[in-house]
Amino acid sequence: MKAAAFDYIRADTVEEACRLLAEGEGEARIIAGGQTLVPLMAMRLARPELLVDINRIASLKGVTADGETLVIGAGTRQADVLADAEVAARAPLLAEALSHVGHEQTRNRGTVGGSLANADPTAEIGLVARTLDAEIVARSSGGERRIPAAAFFESAMVTTLAPEELLIALRLPVWTAPRTGHGFHELGIRHGDFAIAAAAAQLTLDSNGRCIRIHVGVGGASPCPVRLTAVEDALAGSPLDDAAIARATEDISDMLDPESDIHAGAEQRQRTARAMARRAIADARDRAQAGAA
Amino acid sequence: MDDATGYVPREFKYVSHKRRVKEDRRFITGRGRYAADVRLPGMKHVAMVSSPYPCAWIKGVDASAALALPGVHYVLTGEELFAHTNPLLAGVDVPGVKRTPLAYRKARYAGEWVAAVCADSRALAEDAAELVEVEYEPLPFVIDPEESLKPDAPRVHEDHDSNVFFHRKWVWGDVEGDFARAARELSFRARWSRCSTVPIETFVAVADWDAGQEVMQIWASIQMPKYPEQIARALRIPANAVNVHYDIDVGGSYGQKRGIRQTIVAGYLSRRLGCPVRFIEDRLENMSGGDAHGPDRIFDMQVAFDDDGTIRSLRIRATDDCGCYPGRAPLQLGKPVGAIVGPYRIGSAEYEAISVSTNKTSQEAVRGFGQSPTNFAIETAVDKVARALGMDREEIRRRNLIGADEFPWKIPSGSEYDSGDYLAVLDKVKAASNYKVLVARRDALRAEGKLAGIGLSTCLEPSGGNSSFEPLFNPKNDTTTWMESVQIRVDMTGAVTAMINTSSSGQGHQTLVSLVVGEELGRDPDSIRVIHSESLAALPSNSPVGSRMAIMMGGAATGAAKKIRDRVMEIAAHNFQLPVERLVYAGGNVSVDGDPSRTLTWEQIVDTAHRKYHDMPLGAEPGLQSIYTWEVPTGGALPNADGTCQMYPCYSFEAHIPLVSVDPETGRIEILEYYIGHDCGTVISPDIVRGMTFGGIAHGIGAAMYEKFEFDPESGQHLTGSFMDYLMPSAHEVPDVTMVKHFTPSPLTPMGQKGSGESGYLGGPAALASAVNDALEPLGLEITTLPMRVRDMEALLAARTK
Amino acid sequence: MSDHDIALTVNGRRMTSRAEARTTLVDFLRDNLNLTGTHVGCEHGVCGACSVIMDGRPVRSCLIYAVMADGAEITTVEGLEGSDGALSPLQDAFWETHAMQCGYCTPGMLIAATALLARNPDPTEHEIRDAIGGNLCRCTGYVQIVEAVQIAARAMREAG
Structure with a gap:
């Protein structure tokens, strides 16, 4: 399990990385944490000609606030995001999701941008991005663009990122309203495994306990993370009792298009996604209520 | 002739005491040499x-x-x-x-x-x-073992007349009569899927x-x-x-x-x-082409029993998918002959063993050598009988377990169990589990709408490696010798070096031998060096298989140490001009009985042996060294024509009680508590036996819940060739385990020891299946296929709610 | 294709060697620097046998190309003993509880647990299991490893 031979260049700036990508004409690949790419290369399922190492580009790292948006540098280690006080306070859904990502040692290397760019259907960070309608910032020699998460994920392991584009940051909207709560549930076979299905929910209650804003997303049960707008619509204005949640999520299988593999069957992923969605919404509701109390 | 066989009760100074394991120091400092x-x-x-x-x-x-x-x-x-x-x-x-x-x-x-x-x-x-x-x-190829048995199946080996590597049926005792006389019978199929031990080193x-x-x-x-x-x-x-x-x-x-x-x-x-x-081997070579695969078995079971819970007879047909080549794998159907009725007083048994080839990676030996799958099938049968009778699973075991006063106990397939006190172990593990509280916890979980179950298994670990399955399964192989050797050399400074003749893969053989030799010679085990020979310098060994080293290497170490002691006594007797019977050996020194002022020290005697031939008995061998090669106790006999034989000499026993919960929506099993009662006779190193048992339970959790080598029946491709696909339990999946010990010495070994290298694994999967089925019982559901993966459990639960 | 001069500070000592870009950090440590205490288990980032501490954090050295680590500070199992050769409290506790059998996963376990105790002197059992949850052991069932970390944590707290 030794990778096929390749060239290696360390980029010191975003501009240099973009230039190298453009010159690589599709044969160059970015390496950041390498937690997905290196195993693929070890099995020779990926064999880039050139690796462009962006680990030392300082501008790609860190969490900053831009008004009501958290900007998380693409090169920020998952462990650093998980430990970040601002993320914990303002984007607790992401923090909770990150605790399900791999293990401490992979989070110490794995980056936010790497997970997004890899676009594994079961990945937690992409699910949160999709659920909260985050934007993904990409740059190439030609300039910078912001891609809504809904338009970023194309299919399993495929994004709309162009080969010469470098992922710069994740822009995560912060919900500031009082009585906002979040929930995240995931079923892995073992702790830290890829999810069979995962669900994320964030919602806001009014002072009467009725839901005035809700986002629900599901991962692992479709080629890309999915936002369940039909569920959201059904629950808007609802007091979110368990029966209402159960009703609203009863038919979510119709909104999902999972694959079967050796770890889980397609129907199992659908049913599990429903269970995870119910639990995530219920957790979000309980937290919103607790916040109100 | 001196003989290591024969247990004499005694107080131990080093053996059985908590002492650090010799090997560990090099491993914790990164100085192991692999x-x-x-x-x-x-x-x-x-x-x-x-x-x-x-x-x-x-x-x-x-x-x-x-x-x-x-x-x-x-x-x-x-x-x-x-x-x-x-x-x-x-x-x-x-x-x-x-x-x-x-x-x-x-x-x-x-x-x-x-x-x-x-x-x-x-x-x-x-x-x-x-x-x-x-x-x-x-x-064309064949992946399914039952398809492979059909006459028109693609032939795996074109020069062999079928896809069958081995097929034989034995009947021991009046099976037909017992089934006819029994009030009731039941039959079922149990499945143990292809899995193995998958070491971290390839x-x-x-x-x-x-x-x-x-x-x-x-x-x-x-x-x-x-x-x-x-x-x-x-x-x-x-x-x-x-x-x-x-x-x-x-x-x-x-x-x-x-x-x-x-x-x-x-x-x-x-x-x-x-x-x-x-x-x-890299991991891909290891998992698909190497020695990574293990038993893959279909059990068709029939049990005859009476209304009072007495189990009269068992019929077991085991169809084992050997994969491509025979190796030693078919013999894994043979070892269970030595414990084919488990720890129970079952009067007759029929055993049909079929080893069939398929176009899969070859099966190799796995911890327990086929016994753990068999124990799972037997325990499932016992649980099913209990359920059929509306009887408690513990009660049915109490009625059928062999009693402490009934040993040696000969089972229908001819093996004699050496010793045991199964009910005492069961009592101890129940007490450790605080059983009433455990039941209350299960019931409280159920009251909350969760699925929860308590498991119970009572299983044997045949140990010692008298591998009669070789001649039993291959009449051309008349091997009945399964020896082990230890050499001891006392140099002229009095330092003791023992030599063992095989490699170690974590069993702690250096610790084992240093403890046994130290005990027998009265010398501090820390001062005893134990070396692994090179094979050209090696004495006969059969390697650490069959849970045999505590018995065989330990026994050989006793034999070699006793020889040294005898030599020391002879030299002292010569110098005191007294018969050996008048002398007392203590810590290497020899004194005249009743007169401690007349003592020859270890150093003096060693010095005499090495340098002072004038003080040696006439014609004595100079120096102080010994070799002892020990044949496995009860070994040395070929199987009888009806297949009866003594398979292994010593029988360790374990009783498991886990508490699990099952998520009714997702099917995920969580192990909440785990207790094991364990009896492997005299424990030589408590730390090692604990570790072996916990590790065996972890392997059992893998086999029961996670691990399966899977092949695509359509393409014939192996789908679990990496650690991304073949899932082994981590520290999250293996719970804390409470272990209680009981000590029933074996009469066949010098210190009363039995084997423990396969412990935990031999009863773990059965216990977990028992617990999950207890959790499923209120729903009227049942699972008899391992592993009980999330996907399998979820499908079972979903089919019911449809 | 490209070869690179790589300098690391390993266990406090600066070490240099030249390697292909495709050489993983674990192979570099073992083959180029002759530090064979760190083991290769799966080479695809699952088993944790190759864990080392890199710039203060435990990582899987099979998932990092050595050239990417150029300039980094690395601690391997060989660096856990004190300068006087004394065992670290964690090593000593591993020995005391016999938290290993074959010893193959042990360096990775020690690394994971060393990193844990460096940032959390009083971990719960759950936190311990979480810290070693990415390290597979096939011998021990983890029980004695968890015990060892608990004993070491206590000893380190008592020693201040």
Whole structure:
């Protein structure tokens, strides 16, 4: 399990990385944490000609606030995001999701941008991005663009990122309203495994306990993370009792298009996604209520 | 003649006491020395070319592009290797089946090694392996073992008359009569899926042909009986031209590290190329082409029982999917003959054992050698009888377990159980589990709408490795000798060095022997050095298989130490001019009984032995050294015509009680509490026995809930070739375990010890299945197929709610 | 293709060697620097046997190309003993509880647990299991490893 031979260049700036990508004409690949790419290369399922190492580009790292948006540098280690006080306070859904990502040692290397760019259907960070309608910032020699998460994920392991584009940051909207709560549930076979299905929910209650804003997303049960707008619509204005949640999520299988593999069957992923969605919404509701109390 | 056999109760000074394990110091400081750490000047590296087809003729191999790469030295084909080596030995007599390290003319499973590339580095060897062009002609294949038994199934070995490697049915006792007389009977099918122990270290072999000495030097991560002889036979060199360095630390094995094919390839290439050659299986080679797979068994069970819970008779048909080649794997159907009725007073049994080949990776030995699957089937039967009778699972066991006063107990298949107190162990583990509280916790979980269950299994661990399954399964093999040896040398300073004759893969043999020798000689075990021999200097050994080393290496160590003690006493007696009976041995010193002022110290006696022949008894052997080679107790007999035989000498016992919950929506099982009661007679090293047992439980959790080598029936491809797909339990999945000990000494061993190397694993899967079925019972559901993966559990639960 | 001069500070000592870009950190440590205490288990980032501490954090050295680590500070199992050769409290506790059998996963376990105790002197059992949850052991069932970390944590707290 030794990778096929390749060239290696360390980029010191975003501009240099973009230039190298453009010159690589599709044969160059970015390496950041390498937690997905290196195993693929070890099995020779990926064999880039050139690796462009962006680990030392300082501008790609860190969490900053831009008004009501958290900007998380693409090169920020998952462990650093998980430990970040601002993320914990303002984007607790992401923090909770990150605790399900791999293990401490992979989070110490794995980056936010790497997970997004890899676009594994079961990945937690992409699910949160999709659920909260985050934007993904990409740059190439030609300039910078912001891609809504809904338009970023194309299919399993495929994004709309162009080969010469470098992922710069994740822009995560912060919900500031009082009585906002979040929930995240995931079923892995073992702790830290890829999810069979995962669900994320964030919602806001009014002072009467009725839901005035809700986002629900599901991962692992479709080629890309999915936002369940039909569920959201059904629950808007609802007091979110368990029966209402159960009703609203009863038919979510119709909104999902999972694959079967050796770890889980397609129907199992659908049913599990429903269970995870119910639990995530219920957790979000309980937290919103607790916040109100 | 002095004999190690025969337990005499006594107080131990070192044995059974908490002491640090000798081996650990080098491991915690990164100073273990594993085969992959061996580095020799000019060493070349091997990578394998694997078959992409489950069955195909190999029409040709074009290595020209591979050989054109700078740094690539050789591409070895199956054709060439076959011409210059002998095929591997098979455990059963299967005419027309030849097993070779590289596929010869036909590839028979996806992942089978077809050619070996040798290059300056492993990375380069992999580069070249990609360039080797093999022309294949794909052939029909068979993946399902029951399909493979059908007459029109594709033939795995075209020169063998069927896909059956072994098939025999034995009837022990009046099975028909017992079934007729029993009030009730039930039948069911249980499935144990293909899984194994999968050590974290893959198999590694370094071979260096020393042309000057004409010796093949080998460093390998080996756990295999008669390994040097098998290598020599295959390479067509004398056995005394193979020197295996047993001092290599082996990174886990639990039965699996067989490595014959790997070593032959490295050895052949080393001789052919005149340089040292190292083959480190990478994980992909290990999982698909190596020795990674284990028993894969369908049990068709029938039980005859009475209304009071008495189990009268068992019919077991075990169909085992051996995979492609026979090796020792079919014999894993044989060891369970020695405990075919479990720890129960069951009067008769029928056993039909079928080993069938398929186009899958070959099965190899796994911890317990087939006993854990069998225990799972037997325990499932006992639980089912209880359920059928509306009887408590513990109560039915109490009615059928052999009583402490009934030993030695002979089972219908002829093996005699040496000793035990099963009810005492059951009582202890129940007390440890605080059983009433445990039941209350389960019921509270149920009241919250969760599924929760308590499991119970009571299982045997046959130990000692009197491997009568060899002649039982192959009449051409009349082996009845399963010995082990220890040599002790006391140098002229009085320091004691013991030599053992096999490698260790975590069993702590140095600790074992230092404790036993220290105990017998009264010398501090920390002062005793224990070395692993090289095979050319080695005494006979059968390697650490069959949960045998506490018994066999421990017994041999006692024998060798007693010889030293006898010599010391003789020298002292000569110098005191008194009969030995008048002398007392203590801590190496010898005193005249009742007169401690007349004492010869250990140092004085050793000095006499080495330097003062004038003070030695007339004609005595100078120096102070001994060799003891011990035949396995109860060994030495061929099986009877009806298949009855003494399989293993000693029988350890374990009772498991886990509490699990099952998520009714997702099917995920969580182990909440886990208790085990364990009796392996006298414990030599408490830390080691604890560790073995906990580790065995973890393996059992894997087999019961996670681990399965899976093949696609359509394509024949192996789907679980990496750790992304073959899932092993981590510290999150294995709970804290509470262990309680009971000590029923074996009458057959010098210290009363029995084996513990397979403990935990032999009853764990059965107990977890029992717990899950207890959790499912309120829903009227049942599962008798392992592993109980999330997907399997979820499907079961979903089918009900549909 | 590209070869690189790589300098690391390993266990406090600066070490340099030249390697292909495709050489992983674990192979570099073992083959180039002859530090064979760190073990290779799966080479695809699952088993944790190759864990080392890199710039203060435990990582899997099979998932990092050595060239990417150029300039980094690395601690391997060989660097856990004190300068006087004394065992670290964690090593000592591993020995006391026999938290290993074959020893193959042990360096990775020690690395994971060393990193844990460096940032959390009083971990719960759950936190311990979480810290070693990415390291597979096939021998022990983890029970004695968890015990060892608990004993070491206590000893380190008592020693201040």
